[in-house]
Amino acid sequence: MPVPISSPAGSACASDTHGRPDIAPHAHAAARALLGDPLTNKGTAFTEAERDVLGLHGLLPPHVGTLDSQIARRRRALEGMADDFHRYAFLRELQDSNEVLFHALVQHDLPRMLPLVYTPTVGEGCERFSEIWRRPRGLFLSYPNRDKIADILADPALDRVKVIVVSDGERILGLGDQGAGGMGIPIGKLALYTACAGIHPAEVLPILLDVGTDNAARRDDPLYVGWRNPRIRGGDYDAFVETFVEAVVERFPNVLLQWEDFAGKNAYDLLERYRGTLLSFNDDIQGTAATATGTLLAAIRHTGVPLTEQRVVLFGAGAAGSGVAEMLVRAMMDEGLSEQAARARLWAVDRDGLILSDIPRLPDQQVKLARDAAEVAGWTLSGSHQIGLLDTVVNVRPTVLIGASGQMGAFGEAVVRAMAAGCERPVIFPLSNPISRAEAHPADLLAWTDGRALVGTGSPFGVEGVTQVNNVYIFPGVGLGAIAAGALAVTDGMFMAAARALGDLGSMGNAAGLLPPIDRLRDVAQHIALVVAHQAVEDGVATLVRSVLTPEHIAGLMWSASYG
Ligand SMILES: NC(=O)C1=CN([C@@H]2O[C@H](COP(=O)(O)OP(=O)(O)OC[C@H]3O[C@@H](n4cnc5c(N)ncnc54)[C@H](OP(=O)(O)O)[C@@H]3O)[C@@H](O)[C@H]2O)C=CC1
Ligand SMILES: CC(=O)C(=O)O
Ligand SMILES: [Mg+2]
Numbered sequence: 001m002p003v004p005i006s007s008p009a010g011s012a013c014a015s016d017t018h019g020r021p022d023i024a025p026h027a028h029a030a031a032r033a034l035l036g037d038p039l040t041n042k043g044t045a046f047t048e049a050e051r052d053v054l055g056l057h058g059l060l061p062p063h064v065g066t067l068d069s070q071i072a073r074r075r076r077a078l079e080g081m082a083d084d085f086h087r088y089a090f091l092r093e094l095q096d097s098n099e100v101l102f103h104a105l106v107q108h109d110l111p112r113m114l115p116l117v118y119t120p121t122v123g124e125g126c127e128r129f130s131e132i133w134r135r136p137r138g139l140f141l142s143y144p145n146r147d148k149i150a151d152i153l154a155d156p157a158l159d160r161v162k163v164i165v166v167s168d169g170e171r172i173l174g175l176g177d178q179g180a181g182g183m184g185i186p187i188g189k190l191a192l193y194t195a196c197a198g199i200h201p202a203e204v205l206p207i208l209l210d211v212g213t214d215n216a217a218r219r220d221d222p223l224y225v226g227w228r229n230p231r232i233r234g235g236d237y238d239a240f241v242e243t244f245v246e247a248v249v250e251r252f253p254n255v256l257l258q259w260e261d262f263a264g265k266n267a268y269d270l271l272e273r274y275r276g277t278l279l280s281f282n283d284d285i286q287g288t289a290a291t292a293t294g295t296l297l298a299a300i301r302h303t304g305v306p307l308t309e310q311r312v313v314l315f316g317a318g319a320a321g322s323g324v325a326e327m328l329v330r331a332m333m334d335e336g337l338s339e340q341a342a343r344a345r346l347w348a349v350d351r352d353g354l355i356l357s358d359i360p361r362l363p364d365q366q367v368k369l370a371r372d373a374a375e376v377a378g379w380t381l382s383g384s385h386q387i388g389l390l391d392t393v394v395n396v397r398p399t400v401l402i403g404a405s406g407q408m409g410a411f412g413e414a415v416v417r418a419m420a421a422g423c424e425r426p427v428i429f430p431l432s433n434p435i436s437r438a439e440a441h442p443a444d445l446l447a448w449t450d451g452r453a454l455v456g457t458g459s460p461f462g463v464e465g466v467t468q469v470n471n472v473y474i475f476p477g478v479g480l481g482a483i484a485a486g487a488l489a490v491t492d493g494m495f496m497a498a499a500r501a502l503g504d505l506g507s508m509g510n511a512a513g514l515l516p517p518i519d520r521l522r523d524v525a526q527h528i529a530l531v532v533a534h535q536a537v538e539d540g541v542a543t544l545v546r547s548v549l550t551p552e553h554i555a556g557l558m559w560s561a562s563y564g
Contacts, residue, residue, distance in 0.1 A: 180226025198558025
């Protein structure tokens with residue numbers, strides 16, 4: 001990002017009658033403002049010429065550095081820290097002081113930085129958000145200030161915004177309700193929009209809808225920075241979100257809005273209510289679905305079992321689990337199965353066991369996944385109560401087991417050995433984040449299957465041969481593709497195209513994994529963006545024609561961290 005050499009401070013530099021450079025009084029404030037704004041601050045990398053013009057002498061040490069030397073300094077500090085939480089806090093402060101340096105550091109070494117700015121560490125970052133809150137970033141739109149939302153969004157500093165990630169903090173990874181601390185997630189996701197899709201830092205806006213929290217520990221914490229009130233629900237919640245969406249549409253008619261980490265029912269309701277109003281999608285439902293589907297398609301190249309012959313057990317049928325299920329149904333239908341035949345290949349287990357059609361008051365997304373009770377009448381069961389995961393696995397003999405339950409250790413030895421007994425190459429994806437909520441440790445999965453399993457985890461465990469199956473493989477590319485095409489909506493077809501593109505990408509040199517390595521995420525996003533943009537044309541939602549949607553067009557939209 002070029003620093004505005006001629007403003008705000010540049011014009012204030014004159015000469016006195018003796019020919020000495022003379023800094024007008026207001027220029028001192030402008031120079032400090034320049035250093036205080038993370039979008040303009042270059043720290044020690046301001047050149048001598050810039051220091052002369054901008055009046056920065058004295059405010060900076062005399063050493064003139066480069067972006068590389070700044071990265072080396074921060075890397076040394078980072079590695080000297082006691083633990084990842086402190087590294088996370090350090091990186092957040094760096095982002096709030098110098099965006100170019102922060103993003104250069106992240107882009108420079110994504111495999112090292114991703115687990116620090118994103119899952120798993122961002123989980124603790126959200127839990128301890130109030131403890132490390134230092135400077136404003138993004139917008140907190142709180143229920144008591146609901147009449148001021150349009151005024152808050154009117155800020156001219158937001159004129160360039162192209163992508164919003166918004167959460168209400170109720171389902172933060174698998175860690176539950178973190179209230180205002182949930183802001184760590186939109187901040188983290190948008191850092192990845194910049195790192196992977198090249199969206200300029202001035203064009204992203206994290207938003208936290210603070211409607212209170214039902215997490216009593218947060219409310220009782222004297223340091224808590226959010227609104228200390230139980231969550232607003234029902235009609236009041238809906239009216240609040242409606243006010244928010246109306247204000248966003250008015251202020252940013254073309255913005256891409258990503259709904260993130262809303263609890264199950266709200267996640268579905270908001271996606272359906274607003275996908276026709278706003279260019280928007282729900283990352284946990286749709287992004288996760290495309291990621292899991294794409295990774296399964298990649299795994300099929302190893303197992304040789306066609307998609308239409310898979311038997312899939314899903315554990316946890318909330319936003320992510322049901323999203324995955326519905327996309328798998330569509331993918332199987334694309335490959336020739338009827339909807340009924342496709343659904344017959346899926347079994348969903350939730351809190352009350354296998355989802356059966358005679359269970360009262362099932363959420364809408366689970367009704368579609370429910371199995372007929374008569375179907376299981378002949379099953380061998382270990383007890384007389386609900387049909388749990390082990391009973392389901394023993395009877396179904398799945399080829400694929402996917403966890404999106406937030407239940408640590410749910411894929412225990414008995415379950416995994418039962419699966420491995422009925423399947424040559426079990427595909428097992430414990431998707432839940434962060435590490436403390438994963439359904440299994442991948443090393444155990446490999447051990448219990450004698451190394452035969454193809455394993456993918458939501459968070460990185462550093463286990464050789466295990467793939468990280470996380471929606472970071474999808475959302476940056478889908479967002480960039482939608483923007484590149486000037487899309488008016490994000491269609492299911494665009495997500496299916498993204499899933500298939502991910503599945504077809506190969507492992508890009510990641511010999512032991514199913515997907516490209518983390519340090520190729522930018523290439524992944526660029527590739528997916530092109531496919532998604534073309535699909536937007538195909539689906540009739542693009543405002544640009546296909547002939548202009550070239551790889552060069554996509555690449556030209558992608559910002560890289562440099563002082564320019
Ligand atoms: N790897 C990735 O890219 C992604 C991973 N995830 C992870 O998936 C997990 C779930 O996210 P999401 O679907 O959005 O959350 P939801 O809360 O919408 O869904 C979780 C589901 O699991 C159910 N559940 C809770 N306890 C149990 C149990 N003991 N046994 C079986 N089911 C249970 C919940 O039931 P109930 O509602 O009754 O509590 C709910 O239906 C999180 O940990 C999240 O981090 C999510 C998105 C992407
Ligand atoms: C990855 C992600 O979106 C989640 O765990 O919620
Ligand atoms: Mg999420």
